[in-house]
Structure formats: C-alpha cells, structure tokens
Amino acid sequence: MGSNQLRERIVRMFLQHEGEVISGEQLRLKLGVSRTAVWKHIKQLRAQGYAIEAVPSRGYRLDTRPDVLLPIVIKAGLNTAIIAKSIECHVELDSTNLRAHTLAEQGAPEGSVVVAECQTSGRGRMGRSWSSPPGVNVYTSVVLRPILALSEATQLTFLAAVAVARAIEKVCDVRVSVKWPNDILLNGKKIAGLLNELTAETEGIHYVVLGIGVNLNMEESQFPPDLRYPATSVLLETGQRVDRVAFIRTLFTELDALYVLLLERGFAPIRLAWEALFDLVGSAVSVDDGGVGVSVSGVVIGIAADGALLLDTGSAHPRTIYSGDVRPATLA
Ligand code: BTN
Numbered sequence: 001m002g003s004n005q006l007r008e009r010i011v012r013m014f015l016q017h018e019g020e021v022i023s024g025e026q027l028r029l030k031l032g033v034s035r036t037a038v039w040k041h042i043k044q045l046r047a048q049g050y051a052i053e054a055v056p057s058r059g060y061r062l063d064t065r066p067d068v069l070l071p072i073v074i075k076a077g078l079n080t081a082i083i084a085k086s087i088e089c090h091v092e093l094d095s096t097n098l099r100a101h102t103l104a105e106q107g108a109p110e111g112s113v114v115v116a117e118c119q120t121s122g123r124g125r126m127g128r129s130w131s132s133p134p135g136v137n138v139y140t141s142v143v144l145r146p147i148l149a150l151s152e153a154t155q156l157t158f159l160a161a162v163a164v165a166r167a168i169e170k171v172c173d174v175r176v177s178v179k180w181p182n183d184i185l186l187n188g189k190k191i192a193g194l195l196n197e198l199t200a201e202t203e204g205i206h207y208v209v210l211g212i213g214v215n216l217n218m219e220e221s222q223f224p225p226d227l228r229y230p231a232t233s234v235l236l237e238t239g240q241r242v243d244r245v246a247f248i249r250t251l252f253t254e255l256d257a258l259y260v261l262l263l264e265r266g267f268a269p270i271r272l273a274w275e276a277l278f279d280l281v282g283s284a285v286s287v288d289d290g291g292v293g294v295s296v297s298g299v300v301i302g303i304a305a306d307g308a309l310l311l312d313t314g315s316a317h318p319r320t321i322y323s324g325d326v327r328p329a330t331l332a
Contacts, residue, residue: 006031007041008072011050014062015076023059067244069115069138078249080256082111083142090114092134094121097195097211100141104199104207110145111256115248122213125182125195126325131224136217137233138248142210142255146263150200153208154307155267157182157196158274160210163254164192165277168214170254171247172234178277180300180309180326184214189232191215212251216242229327267307275303284329287311287321296321297329 009031013022027038042052042060049066065073071087078084086109093099093116100114116139119132132139144156164184165176168191177185184192195211215233223231234242262270280300287309288295298311301318309321 003041003044006033006037007045007048010038010041010045011062011065012072012076014050014052014060015065015073018076019061021055021059021061026059065245067135069117069244069248073245074115074248074252078252080111080252081260083256083259084111084113084252085109086112088112088114090116092116092118092120093139095119095123095211096139096141097123097197097209100143100209100211101197101199104143104209108143110143110207112143113140113252115140123195123211124193124213128228130193130195130213131218131222132213133218133222136219136222136235138212138214138216138244138251140212140248140251142212144208144210144259146205146208148205150198150204151306152267153196153198153205154181155262155270156208156210157194158267158307159258159262159270160194160196160212160255162270162273162277163251163258164194164212164214166254167247167251168192168234171250172216172238172240172242174234174238176277177279178274179280180278180303181307181323183229186232186234186237189230189237191232191234191237210255214247214251216244216247228325267305271303271305271307278303280326280328285311285326286329287324287326296324 024035024038028035046052051063053061053063055061069089071089074087096114096116103112118134119139122130122132124130161178161182161184165178168176174186179185182194183190192214196208198208199206217235218233258270281302284299286295286297296319298313298319301310301312304310304320310318311321313319
C-alpha cells in the first residue's frame with residue numbers, strides 16, 4: 001500500500017470513530033506497518049491540516065479536519081440511497097459538468113458526483129462563465145438517469161433548487177428564496193446557480209448532468225466586476241465561514257431525498273416545495289431570453305403544473321414562459 005493510501009486509511013479510521021482515541025497499536029495492526037511508520041504518517045497528516053492530538057499512554061484523537069473536499073471525508077456519515085454513492089474529487093477541473101458528461105458517456109452509474117476545489121472554465125447558463133476560485137465554494141455535478149420524458153426534464157431543475165435551498169438553510173441558518181427557474185437568492189442577491197444539461201435519445205433522456213455552484217466563503221474581491229445580477233456569498237451576508245464538507249454532505253442528502261420523492265410521487269410535491277421558496281408572486285418582473293434580446297414584462301402569477309412561469313402581461317390570457325432570465329422590474 002502506498003503512503004497516500006495509508007494516510008487515507010488512517011483518516012477513514014478517525015472519521016469512523018469521531019471524537020474517540022485510537023491507540024497506536026490499533027492503527028499499527030489495522031495498517032500492517034510499524035509504530036514508527038504510524039507516527040510518521042500522523043505527522044504528515046498534521047502538516048496537511050488534520051489536528052491529531054496525541055493522548056498520553058492512550059493513542060491519538062482527531063480533533064479537527066481541514067476543510068478540503070475529499071471522497072473519504074465526504075462519505076463519512078453520508079447515508080444516501082442513490083446520490084454520491086460514487087464521488088470523484090479534483091483539485092482543479094475545467095468544469096465539473098464537462099467531467100460529469102465524460103463519466104456519464106463512459107457509463108457512470110446514476111448518482112455519481114464530481115466535485116472540484118476550483119474550476120478554470122466554470123460554466124453558467126446562457127453561455128456565461130461561473131466564477132470558481134479555489135477552496136471557498138462548492139462546485140459539483142451529479143449524473144442522473146431518470147426515466148422521464150424530455151418535456152419533464154425541467155422537473156430536475158426545480159428539484160435541485162429546492163435541495164440547494166434546504167442545504168443552505170440547514171447548514172447556514174439563513175432563509176433563502178428561489179428565482180425562476182434555477183437561481184437561489186439570499187437577501188435578494190444570487191448565492192447559487194444551477195446548470196442542468198441533458199443528453200437525449202429518440203426514446204427519451206439518456207442522462208442528465210445537474211451542475212451546482214454555491215458561493216459559501218467567497219470574499220468580495222473574488223467576484224467578477226461585470227455581474228448581470230447582484231451576487232453574494234454566505235460569508236458576505238452572515239460574516240460566518242461555512243464548513244464546506246458539512247455543506248456538501250447535506251446537499252447530497254437533500255438531493256437524494258428529493259430525487260427518491262420525485263421517483264415515488266412525481267413532480268407535485270417538488271413543485272409545492274419550490275413554490276414555498278418563491279416570493280416573486282405578484283411582483284413586476286421582466287424576463288429576457290438571454291440570447292435574441294427579446295424581453296417580456298409582466299406581473300408574476302405563479303408557475304404552471306409543468307414548471308413554466310405564468311405572467312400577467314395585461315392581455316386576456318397569462319403568458320407562459322418556458323425559459324429565460326427573470327429580473328425584478330426594480331433591477332431591470
Ligand atoms: C448559472 O448561470 O446560474 C449556473 C451556474 C452553474 C455553476 C455550476 S458550478 C458546478 C457546475 N460546473 C460548471 O461548469 N457549472 C456548474
């Protein structure tokens with residue numbers, strides 16, 4: 001076994017026995033190495049940010065771990081049915097969505113996830129880029145293979161928005177809202193975005209990549225200057241740093257629960273959960289298609305059974321909108 005694998009096993013043992021002291025002898029026997037080798041690896045783990053306390057005549061205890069996104073760390077304490085059964089973590093990627101597409105094409109099972117500490121070409125909706133500095137946020141993509149008609153694929157966007165909103169609320173103790181169809185707002189500013197991409201075959205969806213970016217510990221100076229919509233991070237709004245490992249575990253748990261719910265009970269409960277987070281009903285907005293430059297203004301009535309946005313534009317019938325970028329009239 002190589003040194004990296006040995007250290008991974010030590011970390012796994014500590015994470016499986018959180019807060020407990022593990023004796024040098026237990027570690028030695030489990031790993032099949034000398035006590036001196038155990039000590040050497042403990043020292044190296046300390047240098048990587050693991051606060052491992054030597055408890056006299058008893059052994060070692062892990063007090064705190066670094067906030068790095070590694071499969072073994074994320075998996076410890078994660079109990080999901082479908083999502084994140086397989087986790088791939090990268091220090092740097094062009095885009096987690098691109099990597100997830102490659103994995104999906106190679107036959108990766110449903111629920112496989114890709115995580116990156118930073119992205120060099122993070123992708124946003126409508127051909128925009130997604131600012132992805134290292135070590136501060138969450139950038140992840142999930143491969144799904146739902147048995148849904150092509151027209152039902154947008155259900156997954158609503159599902160992901162609810163999962164992200166719930167994870168932020170639970171871990172960061174703040175209230176968030178959603179902006180149709182797939183932005184998450186904190187204090188009216190964008191805190192997370194979703195880029196869901198699908199590959200279809202004649203008989204329906206082949207696979208979907210759910211791309212999720214959440215601004216957790218990003219500083220003011222790390223935002224690009226030319227944002228179309230005001231953006232923020234949990235740190236900027238609350239002054240509190242978020243434990244990214246705890247966050248991503250909660251995110252995968254929420255995604256898992258909602259995906260199982262969708263498979264068992266259909267879209268209706270997901271839609272209700274999303275509507276409870278949608279506070280633009282009755283507000284004047286403009287929706288632009290992000291491409292051709294056509295913009296529609298009106299008052300939000302709500303969403304239709306299939307998730308389309310319903311706008312009162314002053315004509316006899318509500319206008320049904322299937323895609324676009326919503327801005328409150330005050331920002332338009
Ligand atoms: C948006 O424009 O609001 C969508 C942003 C989506 C960003 C995420 S970060 C992880 C995944 N990989 C990407 O390249 N994009 C998505």
